[in-house]
Amino acid sequence: LIGIDVAKEDNLADWYTQVITKGQMISYYDVAGCYILEPGSYAIWENIKAWFDAKIKTLKVRNAYFPIFISSDNLEREKEHLEGFAAEVAWVTKGGKSDLEKPVAVRPTSETAMYPHFARKIQSHRDLPLKLNQWNNVVRWEFKHPMPFIRSREFLWQEGHTAHLTQEQATEEVLQILDWYADVYQELLAVPVVKGTKTVNEKFPGADFTTTIEGFIPATGRGIQAATSHALGQHFSKMFNITVEDPTAKEAGKSEHVHVWQNSWGLTTRSIGVMILTHGDNRGLVIPPRVAEIQVVIIPAGVTAKTTPEAKEDLYNKVDKIKSDLESVGVRVETDLREGYSPGFKFNDWEMKGIPLRIEFGPKDAEKGQVTTSRRDIDDKTAARGETKIDDLKTAIPELLEQIQKDMLAKATKAYDEHRVQLTNWDDFVPTLNGKNVILVPHCEGDKCEDEVKAKSARTALGDGVTEDKQAPAMGAKSLCIPFDQPEGIKEGETKCINPDCKNFAKKWVLFGRSY
Numbered sequence: 001l002i003g004i005d006v007a008k009e010d011n012l013a014d015w016y017t018q019v020i021t022k023g024q025m026i027s028y029y030d031v032a033g034c035y036i037l038e039p040g041s042y043a044i045w046e047n048i049k050a051w052f053d054a055k056i057k058t059l060k061v062r063n064a065y066f067p068i069f070i071s072s073d074n075l076e077r078e079k080e081h082l083e084g085f086a087a088e089v090a091w092v093t094k095g096g097k098s099d100l101e102k103p104v105a106v107r108p109t110s111e112t113a114m115y116p117h118f119a120r121k122i123q124s125h126r127d128l129p130l131k132l133n134q135w136n137n138v139v140r141w142e143f144k145h146p147m148p149f150i151r152s153r154e155f156l157w158q159e160g161h162t163a164h165l166t167q168e169q170a171t172e173e174v175l176q177i178l179d180w181y182a183d184v185y186q187e188l189l190a191v192p193v194v195k196g197t198k199t200v201n202e203k204f205p206g207a208d209f210t211t212t213i214e215g216f217i218p219a220t221g222r223g224i225q226a227a228t229s230h231a232l233g234q235h236f237s238k239m240f241n242i243t244v245e246d247p248t249a250k251e252a253g254k255s256e257h258v259h260v261w262q263n264s265w266g267l268t269t270r271s272i273g274v275m276i277l278t279h280g281d282n283r284g285l286v287i288p289p290r291v292a293e294i295q296v297v298i299i300p301a302g303v304t305a306k307t308t309p310e311a312k313e314d315l316y317n318k319v320d321k322i323k324s325d326l327e328s329v330g331v332r333v334e335t336d337l338r339e340g341y342s343p344g345f346k347f348n349d350w351e352m353k354g355i356p357l358r359i360e361f362g363p364k365d366a367e368k369g370q371v372t373t374s375r376r377d378i379d380d381k382t383a384a385r386g387e388t389k390i391d392d393l394k395t396a397i398p399e400l401l402e403q404i405q406k407d408m409l410a411k412a413t414k415a416y417d418e419h420r421v422q423l424t425n426w427d428d429f430v431p432t433l434n435g436k437n438v439i440l441v442p443h444c445e446g447d448k449c450e451d452e453v454k455a456k457s458a459r460t461a462l463g464d465g466v467t468e469d470k471q472a473p474a475m476g477a478k479s480l481c482i483p484f485d486q487p488e489g490i491k492e493g494e495t496k497c498i499n500p501d502c503k504n505f506a507k508k509w510v511l512f513g514r515s516y
């Protein structure tokens with residue numbers, strides 16, 4: 001196992017492949033678009049899952065499990081819902097040698113598996129609210145270039161599906177879930193996100209409105225959808241006829257049936273890929289302490305052929321004591337006592353795996369009653385190092401891990417803020433986009449206008465006078481979201497839409513960017 005031998009800034013694709021394989025997150029598999037999640041990445045998914053599952057349980061969401069197969073009758077219940085997605089549906093057409101009478105779909109998402117059941121389960125308003133979640137896998141037979149964690153034909157996620165008596169209850173939940181999604185990224189993965197609403201073009205056709213958190217990959221300057229929380233309104237309850245007696249109508253002498261108000265919300269293993277792309281460097285993975293399977297690795301130093309067995313024994317005993325001290329305050333620790341490997345080799349090995357903090361401990365440290373620490377998140381080797389008194393370990397190391405977590409989020413937030421550029425002049429749009437930025441502009445919110453912005457910002461024709469290699473073709477800018485956090489400056493009926501060919505006035509600041 002040698003180190004990473006391609007620089008992130010030189011070739012992101014090759015860098016990413018080396019970082020996730022040599023960091024033992026992913027192994028490749030012989031079905032295109034499918035990958036093995038090694039224990040290193042599955043442990044991160046488990047930490048995300050533990051945190052988010054505890055949160056939704058405070059809302060009394062219960063986990064359930066629905067079949068992976070969906071009948072074509074159910075899947076195709078509503079053409080509008082399926083439009084645009086049909087090409088991604090994987091079908092089972094044979095059992096052994098015999099053809100299936102009616103092919104069944106492999107779930108790409110579970111609305112159409114769950115909602116016929118909801119219709120049976122929900123008869124009275126007393127059955128509301130119904131709140132189910134699944135931690136499962138879904139299959140989408142994508143044809144776009146696959147990328148481990150970011151775009152694969154099978155991925156893990158959670159999908160929450162709830163039904164409420166009133167629109168207010170539903171809306172409150174949609175926003176609470178989105179806040180928790182933002183917390184998963186910012187508090188656990190140290191990845192900044194922008195909260196917002198999807199435009200008409202980008203929202204889920206089966207939803208009243210889609211709320212989203214949008215991430216950013218500085219290395220490519222592209223936005224990335226990080227999670228979504230949909231207010232489905234009554235679309236699906238009308239499609240699947242999920243109604244209840246309206247309890248308030250009784251008093252008014254009317255006994256009317258109301259369609260329930262539904263939400264669906266999802267976060268996927270793409271979150272792990274965003275974390276890797278955000279924090280990884282030219283030595284490999286950098287894992288935020290809050291989700292790291294191993295937070296600290298202790299590596300004995302100064303053991304040479306001249307070290308007497310007693311001295312080695314004494315050193316290893318002290319290392320074990322340091323380990324148990326840290327474990328006693330909840331730190332996840334490993335020791336690397338492997339014989340026959342130099343400390344330098346071990347440092348490189350654990351750096352590739354992105355362990356947030358290394359503790360070196362040799363006879364000199366033992367004499368001084370201290371350990372030497374080395375933070376993984378700081379590139380400069382000298383700045384990364386520190387000393388901690390052995391007596392202070394139980395407080396100093398947890399504090400240091402928290403500091404690393406905070407600093408990782410601050411660094412990534414600075415990069416996102418510097419590359420999220422607010423513009424009002426169209427002439428700056430494409431150059432800024434080509435400068436690896438996402439762009440916040442006044443926009444009319446028209447879907448046709450949005451399509452025009454995308455077309456105008458695609459780089460197909462070679463820019464004038466620029467050599468071919470610099471002007472690789474690039475997709476146009478899509479709208480990423482209408483940020484909840486709206487800057488000042490748009491005057492209703494006065495501020496023009498950014499698109500010079502659009503006659504309409506701007507309604508909101510809309511975030512645009514090339515995206516995954």
Ligand SMILES: O=C1CCCN[C@@H]1CCCn1cnc2ccccc2c1=O
Binds near residue numbers: 088089158160265266
């Ligand atoms: O995002 C979420 C969050 C979790 C629950 N589902 C919603 C909406 C999924 C939208 N979607 C996305 N890809 C699809 C692919 C094939 C068929 C249907 C679909 C489809 O409905």
